Amino acid sequence: MYKYLFIMLIISVCIGQDEWIYYNAQAGVYRTKPDNSERELFIESLSLLDISQDRSQILLQGSIGYQTNGLIYIKNFNVIDTLAIEETIFWARLTQNENEIIYFKPNLGGSTYSDQIYKYSFLDSSTTLIADSLYRFTNWNEIVSPQKDKIAYFNRDSQDSSQHCQLYVVDIHSGQTTFLTSIQTYINPFDPPHSFWAMDDYIYFNMNNGTNYNHLYKVHSSNTEIPITQLTDGDRSLRLAGSYSTDLDKLALISFNDTDSLSDLFIYELETNQLSYIDTIQGKMRFMQTWSNDNSKVAIGAKYSLWGGYHAPIQIYDFVNDTITTLSETAEPLFWLGGQELDIRKNFDYIPTDYFLKQNYPNPFNPITTLVYELPEDSFVDVTVYDILGNVVSNLVNANQSSGYKSVQWNATNNQGEPVSAGVYLYKIQAGEFVDTKKMILLK
Numbered sequence: 001m002y003k004y005l006f007i008m009l010i011i012s013v014c015i016g017q018d019e020w021i022y023y024n025a026q027a028g029v030y031r032t033k034p035d036n037s038e039r040e041l042f043i044e045s046l047s048l049l050d051i052s053q054d055r056s057q058i059l060l061q062g063s064i065g066y067q068t069n070g071l072i073y074i075k076n077f078n079v080i081d082t083l084a085i086e087e088t089i090f091w092a093r094l095t096q097n098e099n100e101i102i103y104f105k106p107n108l109g110g111s112t113y114s115d116q117i118y119k120y121s122f123l124d125s126s127t128t129l130i131a132d133s134l135y136r137f138t139n140w141n142e143i144v145s146p147q148k149d150k151i152a153y154f155n156r157d158s159q160d161s162s163q164h165c166q167l168y169v170v171d172i173h174s175g176q177t178t179f180l181t182s183i184q185t186y187i188n189p190f191d192p193p194h195s196f197w198a199m200d201d202y203i204y205f206n207m208n209n210g211t212n213y214n215h216l217y218k219v220h221s222s223n224t225e226i227p228i229t230q231l232t233d234g235d236r237s238l239r240l241a242g243s244y245s246t247d248l249d250k251l252a253l254i255s256f257n258d259t260d261s262l263s264d265l266f267i268y269e270l271e272t273n274q275l276s277y278i279d280t281i282q283g284k285m286r287f288m289q290t291w292s293n294d295n296s297k298v299a300i301g302a303k304y305s306l307w308g309g310y311h312a313p314i315q316i317y318d319f320v321n322d323t324i325t326t327l328s329e330t331a332e333p334l335f336w337l338g339g340q341e342l343d344i345r346k347n348f349d350y351i352p353t354d355y356f357l358k359q360n361y362p363n364p365f366n367p368i369t370t371l372v373y374e375l376p377e378d379s380f381v382d383v384t385v386y387d388i389l390g391n392v393v394s395n396l397v398n399a400n401q402s403s404g405y406k407s408v409q410w411n412a413t414n415n416q417g418e419p420v421s422a423g424v425y426l427y428k429i430q431a432g433e434f435v436d437t438k439k440m441i442l443l444k
Contacts, residue, residue, distance in 0.1 A: 021290065021299055021314065022335040024048050025370065029060070030407070034297065034316055034336075036327050041372065041405035050094045050244065051335050052148075059094050059101065091142050095172050096149040099123045102130070102172060104139060112136040117151065119172060130170050131177070138165060143195045143203060145221070146246040149173060152180075152195070152203055152221065167203070169221055181219055181228060183207060194240040194287075197221065198270060199247055204231075206240050213237045216253060216268060231268065232275055238266060241287035241300065244335055252289040252298055254281075261304050263287075265317065279324055283312035290334035296320050301334045310368065328409050352376045352405065355434035360410075360427065364441040367412040367419070371396070371427055375403045379431040383408055386426040393420060396427075412442050 020031040028044040043060065050059040092103035099122045107114040117131035131153055138154035145151070149172055154165045167180040180203075195205040202218040214237040220226040232238050238253040253266040257280065265278040283302025290299050296319050302312040314327040314334070352374035360369045371383060383397035394415055396408045410427070413419055422444040428437040 019292065020337050022048055022051075022337065023301065023314070023333065025407075028405070032314070032327055034292070034299065034325070034327075036325060039328070039407070041407050044405050048333070048335065049092055051337075052094050052098070057094055057098060059092060061092070090140065093142055093144050093151075094148060095119070095144075096147055097121075097173070100172070102144075102151060104134075104142065106136055113156070115139065117153065117170075128175065130172065130175050131168070141194050141242055143197055143205075145197050146199050150221070152197065154183075167219065178222075178224075180221070180224055183228065194242045196240060196243055196248070196251060200270060204240065204251060204270075206238075208237075214239055216240060216251075231273060238275075239287065241289040242333070243289045243291075244333060245289075245291055248291055249295055250291075250298075252287070252300060254283075254287045254300075254302075256284060261312075263302070265300065267298075278317055281312075281315050281324070282326075288334045290336040292336055299334055299336055328411075352403070355431055355436075357429045357436040357438060359438055360440045364443045365412075366422075366443045368409055369412075369440060370407050370409050372405070372407045373429050373431075374405055375401060375431060377403050377432075379403075379434075381406075382428075382430045384428050385410055386428065387420075388424050388426070390426075393425065401431075 019034055021034060022029060022031045022042065024030070024047040028046055029042045029048045030039065031042045032039040046060040048058070049061050051057070088106060088108060090104040090106055092101055095102055100119055102117060102119050105116050105118060107116070113133060113135050115134040115136045116129055117134065119128045119130050120126070121128075130151075133155070134153060135156040138156060143152040150169055151172060152167060152169045154167055156165055165183045167183060169178045169180060170176070171178075195203055197203050201221050201223075203221050204216060204218045206214045207217050208214045213235060215233060216231040216238055217228055218231060219228045232253070236255050238255050241252045241254055243251075249270050251268045251270065253268055253275070255264045255266060257264050259280075261282060261284060262280050263283055265281045266275055267278055268275050281300055281302070282304075283300070284304055286303045288301040290301075291297065297316055298319075299314055299316045301314050304310050304312060316325045316327065317323075318325070353376055354374070355376060356374040358372040358374075360371050362369060373381075373383070375381070379401060381397050381399065381401045382395075384392060385394040385396060387393050392415070394410060394413065396410060420442065422442050425440050425442060426437055427440060429435070
């Protein structure tokens with residue numbers, strides 16, 4: 001059984017001019033500037049799950065081998081609490097209460113209709129069941145209210161052959177459950193619905209109503225007298241991109257086009273109910289959206305396939321200038337901190353103690369791989385890719401860099417921007433007196 005390590009850190013916030021997009025990669029939590037001018041490893045060996053609305057908390061996950069227990073830490077300056085979790089957890093989120101989290105626990109040894117959602121309190125170490133007998137494939141993507149005081153979930157009766165889903169809302173504090181509505185829809189277990197709980201108290205979600213096309217619908221989260229409203233129609237499927245944002249006035253919708261590895265980006269404006277085509281973007285599955293602080297830009301992350309495969313690069317659409325910027329990053333999930341920078345590195349031993357060059361990942365790769373290295377002090381750094389005969393293929397880094405955990409990506413091209421052939425390549429780092437070389441394999 002996998003070991004999941006959740007860490008909640010109470011952090012300080014620095015207000016600054018820089019904007020950062022935070023995301024996960026194999027080596028840890030990274031961040032990149034939206035203008036593609038800077039990228040760095042933010043926290044090593046952990047992955048980002050959630051950030052509180054006031055940016056005062058961050059929820060992280062770490063996985064270590066296949067052991068059977070996990071820990072949750074909450075850090076308030078120098079105070080750390082722990083929670084042992086002996087089951088696999090699909091997702092965890094922060095709540096309105098800074099001393100609580102919620103998490104989804106699948107019943108992997110039993111029926112797919114018997115999963116559960118729990119609340120955990122750090123104050124008294126109590127675990128409270130807040131939703132039971134859930135159908136797994138409709139709840140891969142959590143639906144949390146903007147205030148993080150409620151959670152919604154879809155459910156299906158294992159004995160119901162009419163393809164109905166029931167939508168419920170649970171008050172996280174009191175545990176009170178409210179039935180909202182029943183939805184007749186086709187649920188594809190390999191394409192679970194994304195939903196978004198907006199500030200207008202509506203829950204927006206995708207639904208396939210038997211027409212072979214997914215469309216956007218909304219239902220009021222508290223007034224059960226208001227019927228479900230269909231917002232888009234036509235002979236193309238529109239899928240809602242997932243989001244951890246809470247105050248959006250526009251939603252990104254994705255439609256697959258007939259070109260391999262490409263999709264069409266649409267924007268739906270909540271106030272005007274207007275749907276607009278934006279542009280063609282890379283990716284086919286598992287889209288995420290995150291928006292700048294003023295909602296003038298949206299960053300889209302995606303994968304090229306549902307299971308495994310490569311992430312598409314982060315693509316940023318600027319509504320003011322009508323441009324798309326493609327970053328060198330790949331990401332899932334995405335958090336845009338709109339002028340606010342998480343200042344938590346002082347709570348970590350963040351500066352490496354030695355120079356170190358890690359094995360690239362993924363390896364073998366096609367066509368992008370990441371090289372990670374560590375600098376214990378400010379250094380002039382040279383990172384170069386060679387072919388097996390020792391000829392220079394690509395000069396990736398040749399600059400002064402500050403101490404810390406660093407990374408650079410190689411997209412399997414040479415210094416002239418031309419794709420290179422499959423085979424074994426070497427990458428070498430020289431920083432101060434430190435020199436190291438490793439092998440990597442490009443597959444095509």
